[in-house]
Amino acid sequence: MIELSGVTKAFGPKKVLAGVDLTIPSGKSMVIIGGSGTGKSVLLKCILGLIVHDAGFITLDGQDVRRAERDAFLARFGMLFQGGALFDSLRVWENVAFRLMRGASRHPKAQAREMAIEKLRRVGLTPDVADLYPAELSGGMQKRVGLARAIAAEPEIIFFDEPTTGLDPIMAGVINDLIREIVVEMGATAMTITHDMSSVRAIADRVAMLHDGRIQWTGPIEELDTCSDPYVQQFIHGRAHGPISAIR
Amino acid sequence: MTLTRGLRALGRPVLASLAAIGRVTLFATLIIGHILRPPFYAREFGVQLLHIGWFSLPVVGLTALFTGGALALQIYSGGARFNAEAVVPSIVAIGMVRELGPVLGGLMVAARVASSIAAELGTMKVTEQIDALTTLSTNPIKYLAVPRVLAATLAVPVLVGVGDAIGIMGGWLVGITRLDFNSATYLKNTIDFLEGWDVGSGLVKGAAFGFIVALMGCYHGMTSGRGAQGVGKATKSAVVAASVLILASNYILTEVFFTS
Numbered sequence: 001m002i003e004l005s006g007v008t009k010a011f012g013p014k015k016v017l018a019g020v021d022l023t024i025p026s027g028k029s030m031v032i033i034g035g036s037g038t039g040k041s042v043l044l045k046c047i048l049g050l051i052v053h054d055a056g057f058i059t060l061d062g063q064d065v066r067r068a069e070r071d072a073f074l075a076r077f078g079m080l081f082q083g084g085a086l087f088d089s090l091r092v093w094e095n096v097a098f099r100l101m102r103g104a105s106r107h108p109k110a111q112a113r114e115m116a117i118e119k120l121r122r123v124g125l126t127p128d129v130a131d132l133y134p135a136e137l138s139g140g141m142q143k144r145v146g147l148a149r150a151i152a153a154e155p156e157i158i159f160f161d162e163p164t165t166g167l168d169p170i171m172a173g174v175i176n177d178l179i180r181e182i183v184v185e186m187g188a189t190a191m192t193i194t195h196d197m198s199s200v201r202a203i204a205d206r207v208a209m210l211h212d213g214r215i216q217w218t219g220p221i222e223e224l225d226t227c228s229d230p231y232v233q234q235f236i237h238g239r240a241h242g243p244i245s246a247i248r
Numbered sequence: 249m250t251l252t253r254g255l256r257a258l259g260r261p262v263l264a265s266l267a268a269i270g271r272v273t274l275f276a277t278l279i280i281g282h283i284l285r286p287p288f289y290a291r292e293f294g295v296q297l298l299h300i301g302w303f304s305l306p307v308v309g310l311t312a313l314f315t316g317g318a319l320a321l322q323i324y325s326g327g328a329r330f331n332a333e334a335v336v337p338s339i340v341a342i343g344m345v346r347e348l349g350p351v352l353g354g355l356m357v358a359a360r361v362a363s364s365i366a367a368e369l370g371t372m373k374v375t376e377q378i379d380a381l382t383t384l385s386t387n388p389i390k391y392l393a394v395p396r397v398l399a400a401t402l403a404v405p406v407l408v409g410v411g412d413a414i415g416i417m418g419g420w421l422v423g424i425t426r427l428d429f430n431s432a433t434y435l436k437n438t439i440d441f442l443e444g445w446d447v448g449s450g451l452v453k454g455a456a457f458g459f460i461v462a463l464m465g466c467y468h469g470m471t472s473g474r475g476a477q478g479v480g481k482a483t484k485s486a487v488v489a490a491s492v493l494i495l496a497s498n499y500i501l502t503e504v505f506f507t508s
Contacts, residue, residue: 048382048383050379050382050383070385071385074382074383074384074385075385077383078383081376081380082376083375083376085375085376085377085379085380086377086380087372087377087380087381088371098386099384099385102287102384102385102386103385149384
């Protein structure tokens, strides 16, 4: 279980997170929604320790993430980045097998390649893609490779940062379905940040809305449409008028 | 009031410069610490050795060739004023191995390698590839910076050595074709007047310049700002900083090596 309590983060005078309290139960899929620039990515990076939060506590299974042994902590996570973040200089299979070929549980090269190809198959890519470089792939294929890399070492917790941004609706649907299938199949804890409502409905067990650096509302996906919070209602219906200012 | 304002205007850039020096020093210390501790990324080191060393050879070689030739012409024409044309082979050799070989070689590598490293790592930063490395339990400094710094520190002295030889050949070529030197005499004078430390000091300078070039490329790349403008600025800063530091450290090393 991941717990955040009073987490704050400011960049100079700009306060991005102003006291975030949130619990992500084990084995559940939590989706964080919120407008652009509301600090969703910063929140995710604070949990991973990529950005150091200013105050508050983030714990994973009761242990403060800042005191955790870094390699063991990160070994529990997989992450799909917004733009894929594939390593340009490595072939597709080397990207997917990156973690498998390094660290304490290192696999031999041939075995790591086989495992990578298996993960590529899992995300709907054929083995002939394995020897290509990321620049030779379409955006949708890059996302799939990123997804294969995120699940390659079968992590307990997977983060998805805007998994459908920049994809056409059909490819977005494919990625959403894949994420849902994989999370259920692996029994992983998932945290997704997105402002794509079709992703929210496809992926989430629970939803939290981030606004003004705080969690504005949180609840199960079934209550999203019926909740009375005006911020949530404006956001999920994409209304220009309401409590959320269009100019931020 | 005016004095306070003046002091404040002076103090701000001084403090900013000191902070920058501190950050670069900490970054360099981190890299040196990681060089000595496993894991070691041999494949990445090999790739960088090829990129920084082998692929810089043409540009360093051509620079040395033309510099050696021009140096021979200059010394001949200058020496003619004192009837000292015969010093051309020895001065070309000493000038090349002590100063021009390492400095020009270092500057050419700075232009080619510091820019390339900063642009590559800067792009990796803005496309979140460096964050991705961290999430894959890989230390970006160890995986990206250490192989580059180590490769440059080892490759640039070799490049300088090759450049020295090509530069001396450039002088010899001009000497025998344009200045009527006897080939054997030219080579004999070159060898007789050249001492081991002349060459050694140039190679040590080369190692220092290689370290500076890769350090500046890695530092500016990994601290690059956002977007294309951020990467462009990082690339420019890397080349400028590396070039200035090469020239400054060349003076300091020359003081240390040749004055006592």
